[in-house]
Amino acid sequence: MKADFTRFLSRGARSMHESAIRRAGDVVLSAHDIVSLAPGFPDPLLFAWDDFRGIGQSLLTGSDGSVLQYGATRGYGPLLEALSEILQLRGIRATPDEVIVTTGSQQGLDLCARVFADAGDVAIVELPAYTGAMTAFGNAQTRLVGVRQDAGGIDLDHLDGLVARERAAGHRIAFVYVVPNFQNPTGLLMSLERRAALLAWAGRRDVLIIEDDPYGALYFDDVASAAETRPLKADDADGRVVYLSSFSKTVAPGFRVAWIAAPSALVAKLEIAKQSADLCTGALDQRFIYEVWKRGVFEGRLPMLRERYREKRRVMERALHRELGDLVSWPAPKGGFFLWAAFPPGIDTDALLARARAHGVVYVPGSAFFVEHRGADRARLSFSAPSPEQIEAGIRRLAAAVREEIGTKETRQAESGSDSGAGPAARSPARSSG
Numbered sequence: 001m002k003a004d005f006t007r008f009l010s011r012g013a014r015s016m017h018e019s020a021i022r023r024a025g026d027v028v029l030s031a032h033d034i035v036s037l038a039p040g041f042p043d044p045l046l047f048a049w050d051d052f053r054g055i056g057q058s059l060l061t062g063s064d065g066s067v068l069q070y071g072a073t074r075g076y077g078p079l080l081e082a083l084s085e086i087l088q089l090r091g092i093r094a095t096p097d098e099v100i101v102t103t104g105s106q107q108g109l110d111l112c113a114r115v116f117a118d119a120g121d122v123a124i125v126e127l128p129a130y131t132g133a134m135t136a137f138g139n140a141q142t143r144l145v146g147v148r149q150d151a152g153g154i155d156l157d158h159l160d161g162l163v164a165r166e167r168a169a170g171h172r173i174a175f176v177y178v179v180p181n182f183q184n185p186t187g188l189l190m191s192l193e194r195r196a197a198l199l200a201w202a203g204r205r206d207v208l209i210i211e212d213d214p215y216g217a218l219y220f221d222d223v224a225s226a227a228e229t230r231p232l233k234a235d236d237a238d239g240r241v242v243y244l245s246s247f248s249k250t251v252a253p254g255f256r257v258a259w260i261a262a263p264s265a266l267v268a269k270l271e272i273a274k275q276s277a278d279l280c281t282g283a284l285d286q287r288f289i290y291e292v293w294k295r296g297v298f299e300g301r302l303p304m305l306r307e308r309y310r311e312k313r314r315v316m317e318r319a320l321h322r323e324l325g326d327l328v329s330w331p332a333p334k335g336g337f338f339l340w341a342a343f344p345p346g347i348d349t350d351a352l353l354a355r356a357r358a359h360g361v362v363y364v365p366g367s368a369f370f371v372e373h374r375g376a377d378r379a380r381l382s383f384s385a386p387s388p389e390q391i392e393a394g395i396r397r398l399a400a401a402v403r404e405e406i407g408t409k410e411t412r413q414a415e416s417g418s419d420s421g422a423g424p425a426a427r428s429p430a431r432s433s434g
Contacts, residue, residue, distance in 0.1 A: 035394035075101030091234030113140035117174035128369030153190030187333025
């Protein structure tokens with residue numbers, strides 16, 4: 001019998017939840033012949049392997065001991081300068097003292113939770129929202145409240161009502177968390193008008209905004225111009241937007257280099273919190289990323305990445321149309337890594353997952369992205385890591401699982417003598433035109 005060590009845990013640890021995406025990833029790592037449409041991994045075939053080898057040879061000569069030494073908590077100085085230039089290209093003015101490097105964006109989310117929220121404070125997230133952010137905020141014992149979004153982004157009327165309700169009840173609003181560019185999981189692009197309105201609203205209500213932007217550089221040709229991905233932070237006149245971004249999707253996640261841009265007074269507090277977590281982000285990782293930027297590899301490869309991921313999106317959409325027809329719909333993503341699929345009423349993607357795994361494919365069920373009990377008919381399908389051939393195979397397997405599930409339900413209905421009307425397949429939503 002396994003020993004019970006619960007008595008040694010803090011109250012916070014007892015309520016911690018693991019990442020649904022990480023759990024799905026672990027299934028894939030331990031299985032054979034599984035096509036994973038679950039984690040948002042970049043395609044390793046698109047990594048700049050030749051450049052990495054050259055950079056490694058130049059850095060690891062032993063002539064500069066600081067390459068493998070402890071570094072500053074805030075980050076490697078030249079990289080901080082480079083980040084100021086990268087941010088400038090995105091319309092954001094930030095001096096090096098307004099930037100801190102983090103060990104991936106996930107650490108950035110954890111730091112934001114610890115610095116800006118107390119236990120019991122309200123963290124407002126989108127419906128649906130990135131599950132990694134919900135995990136970070138929830139494990140910090142914030143109270144997660146969901147706000148609706150539509151095709152243009154966050155619903156400001158609903159948001160205003162939520163804030164008024166929570167404040168009237170005596171609750172502190174810690175922040176509003178948004179992913180304006182190709183939101184995870186929906187792939188939605190918040191309109192420029194909605195961004196401006198959200199900033200104006202935050203000013204009136206005196207609310208902090210956490211803006212997460214890992215995908216903004218990966219827009220497709222559906223986007224009229226890069227201006228459509230202009231960050232909220234670029235128009236932040238009073239320092240109420242804390243901006244997070246990362247090199248994980250554009251360079252490689254193994255380097256674990258991301259950053260936060262915020263007013264220097266807030267960055268100073270984030271730095272103190274980071275000192276107790278890891279003292280410093282890996283020095284070698286930062287030096288690699290700096291060289292990738294300095295040698296022009298970062299900007300030079302972005303057009304290729306956009307084209308390759310756009311093509312993978314096209315492959316997945318065509319396969320879904322062909323294999324499932326009107327049994328699935330989705331908002332066509334204009335960038336990023338994900339497609340947000342809606343299935344017929346009666347299909348529960350949590351229950352379907354076991355059947356899909358038996359057919360050799362996995363995804364992330366929609367319920368993982370909601371702070372309330374919703375999303376049972378949704379699934380996040382990632383087209384970023386699999387090859388086009390794997391995407392085709394994965395969608396075929398998913399379609400087989402869906403049709404098998406529908407057939408099973410219809411058989412049960414027939415056996416129970418139900419004549420309540422058409423089965424779930426007949427009540428399918430219209431499919432996307434994407």
